[in-house]
Amino acid sequence: MTILDKIVANKKREVAAAKKRTSYIALEESEYFHRDTYSFKEFLLDPARTGIIAEFKRKSPSKGIINDKVRVSAVTTDYAAAGASALSVLTDRKFFMGRKADLVKARSVNNIPVLRKDFMIDEYQVIEAKSLGADIILLIAAILSPAEIDTLAKLAKSLGLNVLLEVHNLEELERSINPNLDAIGVNNRNLADFTVSVETSYQLAKHIPAEFMKISESAISDPETIRQLKLAGFNGFLIGETFMKQADPGQAMRDFVAQL
Ligand SMILES: O=P(O)(O)OC[C@@H](O)[C@@H](O)c1c[nH]c2ccccc12
Numbered sequence: 001m002t003i004l005d006k007i008v009a010n011k012k013r014e015v016a017a018a019k020k021r022t023s024y025i026a027l028e029e030s031e032y033f034h035r036d037t038y039s040f041k042e043f044l045l046d047p048a049r050t051g052i053i054a055e056f057k058r059k060s061p062s063k064g065i066i067n068d069k070v071r072v073s074a075v076t077t078d079y080a081a082a083g084a085s086a087l088s089v090l091t092d093r094k095f096f097m098g099r100k101a102d103l104v105k106a107r108s109v110n111n112i113p114v115l116r117k118d119f120m121i122d123e124y125q126v127i128e129a130k131s132l133g134a135d136i137i138l139l140i141a142a143i144l145s146p147a148e149i150d151t152l153a154k155l156a157k158s159l160g161l162n163v164l165l166e167v168h169n170l171e172e173l174e175r176s177i178n179p180n181l182d183a184i185g186v187n188n189r190n191l192a193d194f195t196v197s198v199e200t201s202y203q204l205a206k207h208i209p210a211e212f213m214k215i216s217e218s219a220i221s222d223p224e225t226i227r228q229l230k231l232a233g234f235n236g237f238l239i240g241e242t243f244m245k246q247a248d249p250g251q252a253m254r255d256f257v258a259q260l
Pocket residue numbers: 055057117118140166187217218219220238239240241242
């Protein structure tokens with residue numbers, strides 16, 4: 001069983017439990033469920049911002065604890081002030097030490113798009129994402145069939161959410177492409193064995209149709225990489241660990257952005 005299989009198996013149990021605890025009706029009673037969302041594309045293309053999607057991540061299966069000493073409100077507002085185009089907040093508890101409450105907190109103190117970073121496998125999680133205050137959901141091609149991607153993306157669009165599809169290779173990209181997506185993210189990390197290479201982004205860039213925003217995800221640790229990725233056509237850059245591994249992630253992002 002790969003780590004991804006374990007994460008998905010656990011997620012199925014979590015979603016079943018969440019459905020019992022909180023009904024669809026209760027989710028739709030959240031004030032966030034009835035709000036207008038921010039446009040991911042607009043913030044990515046805003047020349048006053050950096051294109052960076054700055055992630056709040058305490059722990060990961062590949063690195064263990066990255067930083068469990070910082071607060072989501074301080075870090076995410078610092079990220080936004082440093083020029084983030086969007087925020088990414090992990091809500092998986094078991095493998096990433098995230099909490100749904102982290103997303104609610106990030107939403108309540110920021111006015112830029114927020115991505116719910118989790119393993120979406122069920123329509124319930126899409127409704128839940130909106131009710132927690134997310135603007136963007138992530139769909140991971142490695143764990144979803146094309147039919148599932150279609151269903152989840154259509155539901156997300158009907159709620160005004162933006163959809164980011166994550167792929168790691170050409171086969172995933174070609175089978176998963178769907179008109180209901182807003183952005184395609186190339187994950188430079190192989191979720192099956194955790195190896196990383198930014199080359200993955202350069203290789204797949206030319207295969208991503210022009211109508212989708214292009215995002216490069218993971219293992220970005222240097223401003224020069226962002227300059228190169230921009231030349232290759234990328235609009236967004238998802239960065240977690242490079243900032244989170246520092247005692248002050250917001251300061252780490254300011255220092256990074258100063259070198260862009
Ligand atoms: O910490 P990094 O290497 O900068 O990576 C951030 C982000 O891309 C990574 O956390 C991620 C990409 N896809 C995911 C899917 C689930 C959980 C996490 C991820």
